[in-house]
Amino acid sequence: MDIEFQIKENKVAILIIGMAGTGKTTFVQQLSKQLKNEKHTLINLDPAVYSLPYEPEEDIRKSINYKELMTKNKLGPNGAIMTALNLYSLQLNQLIEKIEKSDSNIQIIDTPGQIEVFTWSASGNLISQTLSMSMPTIIFYVIDIARCQNPNSFMSNLLFSCSIFYKFKLPMVIVFNKCDVADSKQPLEWLRNYDSFTEALKNKDTYLSTLSKQMVLTLEEFYNNFTVLEVSSLTGQGFEKINEVIATAKQEYMNITLVDIQKRMNDQKQKNYDKQINQITQKIQNL
Amino acid sequence: MFYYGQLVIGPAGSGKTSYCNILQEGSFKRNIQVVNLDPAAEYIPYKCAIDIRELICLSDVMEEFEYGPNGGLVYCMEYLLQNWDWMQDQLNNIAQDDYVLFDCPGQIELYSHIDMMRKLTQLLVNSGFSISSVYLVDINFIEDDAKFLSGLLMALSASMTLELPAFTVLSKCDLMKDKKKLKRYTKLHKFNEESEYINQDEFSKTYKSFTSGISELVTSFGIGRLLCLDTTDDESIDNILGEIDYAIQFGDNLEPDDKLYDQAEQQL
């Protein structure tokens, strides 16, 4: 017997992920502004954020007191974020039900700056998996373009985003943020024009030069495989095609992610999805 | 002055501190000194030659400036760079032939996002250090191919910023009972050719060429060749140290070459 599950095809969940200070929260605010004609829900999953520039409909801080977790359980800052997410993921079903019942088409989810906490924790895993089993789910990975000024850090950031991609296996859009900052031209040029990247490596004569051919190939593949947005979350530039970009990523989910999920559900060996979820939940409860 | 050692990096909980401790406790034909560079460290099992927390400590910074954990960490590392004289003074107490391990913080931001660790390495190199970076990947990353690749990409992303000879070490290998699986992942690994999911998984099919390009990059950087760390097995540690000694030219590795060089010169 197949496990029944019904994807809410008319909805989409967008996970906003990125390193600390890249502008995730500002991006959420701007995205909300840009999508003002669409019904959307803003969800904040950062338990430690002090003040938000937008009004979230759903907020982890409403049910979990981060400061109290730290003092009461003698947790370090990262441990407290992890615990807060764990506690929150236990009430995930309520969130999903609420979303499913609402008439909101787009859910925009802000995540904590501690990227490892969300990416590699059991709860981050549970949240992304549960979402992707309920509606099309995509990732917007935010990169601070001002932090990509030399070939080294540029490439390093791109490779990190690839790491995120293989971790979540969800459609991913790369957002180069802060393009209003004057010196954003160079890294964007590297991305579009591989020769200029080779040239930059030549000039620098770092030991990366020896890898430049391999890296240029990677750049090319990267550019071919991912949608890249160049935006400023501050000024709102670069958001013209946002609806299109979301639609494309959603289609990718339907063509790839959903097919794999369905296959997994029907696969005898892996039929224990519920069991898996239970195990993860159990693990979290034990922590 | 000339020093040798390793910059021990890797995500939180990957086993950096334990690795430093094991090396210091064991006997590996060298006098090992450990420097703690993690301002957030709470418990340190090894004998610290230098401790960043004597200069600055994360909880103080967070309290005083109301920083979050990330902002606080960045502040601490910046403070260390600005007060490098302090570090230099401390380093002067380390003997020439000591072997120095730097136990680093785990936050990935310090590597790719802001190039703080690169600045730090450059200062070390300027101080006369011949070091390699050693990135620890937790054994639980070899769950499946995608996760493994994801872990290696993180390693590459961090290691490449440092511009040092780079090594990737699979940590906590004592936890892996399935030796065949371990072998499969530690061999030069071509994900595209022998991936177990290749014919079933829509994801793998769609991104086949991308995956193949990415794994080739990982491999050509040397990141794909993993060294195994099993703390219950001294041989695995000898093996790691041997590879690194060769790369940074520590110890006996240099001498034969020197003699050959002298001989060659005399003959001329």
Ligand SMILES: Nc1nc2c(ncn2[C@@H]2O[C@H](COP(=O)(O)OP(=O)(O)OP(=O)(O)O)[C@@H](O)[C@H]2O)c(=O)[nH]1
């Ligand atoms: N110039 C410029 N600054 C920006 C842009 N987006 C965000 N910022 C600034 O970058 C800083 C961090 O922005 P946030 O939106 O808080 O970043 P975040 O990723 O949510 O940060 P954490 O949640 O702490 O990880 C703020 O000072 C923003 O004003 C942009 O497009 N251009």
Ligand SMILES: Nc1nc2c(ncn2[C@@H]2O[C@H](COP(=O)(O)OP(=O)(O)OP(=O)(O)O)[C@@H](O)[C@H]2O)c(=O)[nH]1
């Ligand atoms: N079984 C096993 N466990 C290990 C090994 N090394 C570390 N651990 C465990 O992994 C956990 C983290 O180890 P640490 O050495 O503190 O890791 P770290 O990388 O220094 O962590 P941070 O300083 O928080 O970034 C501890 O609970 C260790 O007991 C190992 O070789 N084998």
Ligand SMILES: [Mg+2]
């Ligand atoms: Mg934020």
Ligand SMILES: [Mg+2]
């Ligand atoms: Mg440690």
